[in-house]
Amino acid sequence: MSEIGIGIVGGGYMGKAHSVAMAAVGAVFETNLRPRLEMICASSETSAERYRRAFGFARATGDWRRLITDPAVEAVVIATPQALHCEIAEAAFALGKPVLCEKPMGATLAESETMVAAAESSGVINMVGFNYIRTPASQFARKLIAEGGIGTVTWFRGEHTEDFLADPETPVSWRTDGVANGTMGDLAPHMINAALALIGPVESLVASVETVHAQRPGGVVTNDDQAQIMCRFACGAMGQMHFSRVATGRKMGYAYEVHGTRGAIRFDQEDQNALWLYRAEGPEAERGFRKILTGPAHPDYLPFCQGPGHGTGYQDQIIIEARDFLLAIETGAPVWPTFRDGLAVNRIVHAALESARSRSWQDVPSDPRD
Amino acid sequence: MSEIGIGIVGGGYMGKAHSVAMAAVGAVFETNLRPRLEMICASSETSAERYRRAFGFARATGDWRRLITDPAVEAVVIATPQALHCEIAEAAFALGKPVLCEKPMGATLAESETMVAAAESSGVINMVGFNYIRTPASQFARKLIAEGGIGTVTWFRGEHTEDFLADPETPVSWRTDGVANGTMGDLAPHMINAALALIGPVESLVASVETVHAQRPGGVVTNDDQAQIMCRFACGAMGQMHFSRVATGRKMGYAYEVHGTRGAIRFDQEDQNALWLYRAEGPEAERGFRKILTGPAHPDYLPFCQGPGHGTGYQDQIIIEARDFLLAIETGAPVWPTFRDGLAVNRIVHAALESARSRSWQDVPSDPRD
């Protein structure tokens, strides 16, 4: 068992989540590598100091370069606004420091490509923070599908829908500015990553995007409120996706359903401790979707609780992610999703925006390594 | 209160449903016009005679022309295979007899157009049997949306999914032969009709269709197992639809969700006595989708039961449909969906098939009358 000094850049929503995760992960997973909350960085010295005290870091800084270059910072979590991801990651890789970067990776496809190149030439651990796919339920779904538990996949439907901008009186903010912060740029990557994880590469797609409320108090909205994709996967399955930040009533609509030739799966993050499974077997009169409650029999549940059905929550996903990051650093084995995996998501986002613009089907370029 | 002689062509799945409906509708709705089960027609004299005894008709015939021309048959229900719809309807209209025709109307778009022309030049009552939209829940959903109960509609998702052909070992049959009997031709119309009823005309769409199991015991499948549509409605809303007969686990997945600027609605025919409604009002801490159980407060429920939550079923939809048909005949007022309304559905099916073929967005021609 040894310590590792963690530096987190950003102290807001995700910065806090990663700080808590780093404080708890050792006790939960009994990791060999124990995080030491070394330094936190925020946009000013004042707010950084506030976060330091709040989350229990040793030191604080208003300058991310100081954090990256500090010798006691041995691994970096990037939880800043998206525009800074690329530069910070490059700096960390240049010093050979492992990076866990929040999704979506770069502000543009070009930036994401730059980040992948930097990560891969450095040879250090790199990981993108697609946390939702790490719930015990979704990990189990992925395993079930991969093992043929529902036969050959024929259909996928996914959505990431919330309603935080459903009210047209909500004023403009950073969220309503710039394509990278729009629904397609910011929400869609989570579900696209899930689609890739569950079903595999997307071969071609057609998409449309829309700004539902173009004017809001304080100004003009410059990015999209909702978007949809229709696609064909490389495995032959068909699929649909839908993304929205104006989906009235939806709070955490990260949901998918998968049809296979011998079964089906349904999941909704709003009820994250249940996975619905249908098996086309046994007497017809006894078939039905079963609601499986997560428990010690499912991936990464047991360290949180010995009792099934007792449930894990949002913060626990980040703890699982932290464990995976630490384990990768410890063992040197790459951890999914790497920056390259994140780039595959960005390529689909890019193709979808292009399809929406041109009103045409687009092929999605496959990873040259594949 | 007076009697009307009913002739039903077809004694199978829907022929029986309409027969039961005609036997029960008078007592349920206390209609002024009381159906007399005058004559039933099937593909042979023998089977017609069997249906006559089973369902309680006065007479039987193996020749649909005899039924249509019989003077005691005053109104006609067409529940034959689709290929015969057009010819039978034309014959009935020529004699000035009202027609309730099962969906989908014609075997081709041209046939559907012929049927509309015949119906409209005859001036008699004509109606297409889209029964699912007549549940108390869906009638109420339609009313709620029309009255602005969820604000301006921004998003629609609909599906009609079943799994009766999910097993690749199910042999070929009439269902697996001919585009009109495929998923897009046969299942999709129900949900497309619902989309039109709930959201209004579709302006443009892009679609794909697929035969998942091209070979089955006994031969080759010539039509589609699943299909999907992405569309823009004339009102500005975006939407997605999905249709499948290989949706493992889905038994009656006639389901939709509608997002509006001030609320949302969800419905699934597998739980047809519940409508889920979200209203963006009241304290944030008390908001949520409410599960409204149908009852006497909802359209056409009370005649079936005085108690809320006691539920209606499949057969009851057909009884409601029969009441609407009889009422239209009695009053002379057209009854939705008319043949022209059915044609609008067929136009979308046609555009979707064309889109799938050409891999391009298609505009949907609007009704010249609109």
Next chain:
Amino acid sequence: MSEIGIGIVGGGYMGKAHSVAMAAVGAVFETNLRPRLEMICASSETSAERYRRAFGFARATGDWRRLITDPAVEAVVIATPQALHCEIAEAAFALGKPVLCEKPMGATLAESETMVAAAESSGVINMVGFNYIRTPASQFARKLIAEGGIGTVTWFRGEHTEDFLADPETPVSWRTDGVANGTMGDLAPHMINAALALIGPVESLVASVETVHAQRPGGVVTNDDQAQIMCRFACGAMGQMHFSRVATGRKMGYAYEVHGTRGAIRFDQEDQNALWLYRAEGPEAERGFRKILTGPAHPDYLPFCQGPGHGTGYQDQIIIEARDFLLAIETGAPVWPTFRDGLAVNRIVHAALESARSRSWQDVPSDPRD
């Protein structure tokens, strides 16, 4: 195939339900015995004539004795207020006419005993109208349990809860007067009958009953609003029951759950087309309650629809009941629940009221025939 003249006494809630059932049952189940709606009786000639026209009977009367004695009335359905059940049934049995009597049987335990004696000495078909146990889902649940599908039963919880008197401003009516019309007298029998059908005889119980709103507009309430039972079944299982007409939010809360040593069952009439089944078998990670949608594989579903998940409703239960009544008349074989079965329910009601009065456990006398 032959006809049977049906006389129905009562044209209100249940009178209508039975009338519709008799109009439809032949076409639905293709019964050998076909009901002829011969005569309906109501409390006045005027209302009887109104019901006759509404439901399609041949004749009407304001005097139930005329109905019973009319030679064309060959079988009788009693759907009057409870106070008349005994007298009418006795008259019918005296003439050897089969009787389907609405629940609960007699207004008192003594009356119920009288009715059983009359039925059994006459030797004709006698049946009590516990309709809810006849849904395809509950019939299947009963079969599953009987066949050991969930192992040995260890626990039963049942409720019959509605909220039609939850509002204290609802005025007094016949429902609020007399113990036989109270919750224990009127609602409880349905669920007690279910308990007996699913689990078997009750050996002992302790109960409490309560009038929540003793004063209502128009006067004083003389019976109970809610009641509860805790019991031991003869098979050894423990159990609880709860009955209420003031269960705010509950519309048709006829619900039960049954635990067995190898499985469990849950059912709620508000979602009557689903049965939830858990089996303690297969990998732990894949266990869960499965939601089985009723379909052709379940008892008495197919005649209503060939498609699973399409659903049956309240009225359909009454149609199934009518089929069972007709079949019993046709074959001469007794049909569950007979009057004697109904008496067993009344004995439990009686014991529960006595337990509530004396605040003590009560043994429930077993049927001397058992």
Next chain:
Amino acid sequence: MSEIGIGIVGGGYMGKAHSVAMAAVGAVFETNLRPRLEMICASSETSAERYRRAFGFARATGDWRRLITDPAVEAVVIATPQALHCEIAEAAFALGKPVLCEKPMGATLAESETMVAAAESSGVINMVGFNYIRTPASQFARKLIAEGGIGTVTWFRGEHTEDFLADPETPVSWRTDGVANGTMGDLAPHMINAALALIGPVESLVASVETVHAQRPGGVVTNDDQAQIMCRFACGAMGQMHFSRVATGRKMGYAYEVHGTRGAIRFDQEDQNALWLYRAEGPEAERGFRKILTGPAHPDYLPFCQGPGHGTGYQDQIIIEARDFLLAIETGAPVWPTFRDGLAVNRIVHAALESARSRSWQDVPSDPRD
């Protein structure tokens, strides 16, 4: 902001949960008092050392007296087997150290009374670990009811059901030995505490308890597998409770429903992020139970996540509990549930066991302070 040295006695199921909570609570709630994981105690030096490393404590011991007396241990969490609770708590109180003791308090009613006396004479903070009532949903339910949000409460139903001993082949263990470890002694307290929190004191009750599987591999079972209570609350409401460790299919069936004169509430810990609320208001056609997803608008949710519907889990309840314990220590204000509150739960357990023994209604003595 200052530190406090925490000593935890016990490193198993609950010992780990409290350790993780103490590691995370500062960062989550930004508490003024920051826990320092000072010492952990287990039944041997070896296992204590293992827990120390695993959870990140500074020191370890196999002797709980050393932990209690260590000057750096300033507050104590008791997570040992129940038999030791009393002695350890007394020792801690004698030194004026605050105690958070796992439920149920003492192994007997007498022990619980001793513990209350020790706590109250010491005057230091004392708290019982009924964690489930601390979910955002249950905290909100409690607040809603207290504020009259569902009117006057008329009915309560609660259960705590799991199935960890449903399989008769599971061998005997500490769980199957001794009344304090039985269902009534060990599981029931959670839900009884919830009943008291939501509805108020229980006035009288009748109960039954049962050992379903008296023989198990390895020996004889000496305590109960399932139990039930029927009761009257001091506020006038009626109620039922059910507890089981053989409830096949139930994983975390901590569930309750509450009927009031103007609304109703339903909750099930298996879906801990949803609270179901019915309000008898607005148009009849729009009423229904709404599924409220917990979010920042609910108690103690926001520190875990800014997004509603993202969910909290089992471990988060323990973190909330830790915050409440620390806050009580910081402010000196007593924290519910105190040992005296825990004693009220034990009195009901005691009365229930007595009722089951004597087969009679039992009055529950009210707290002399009330």
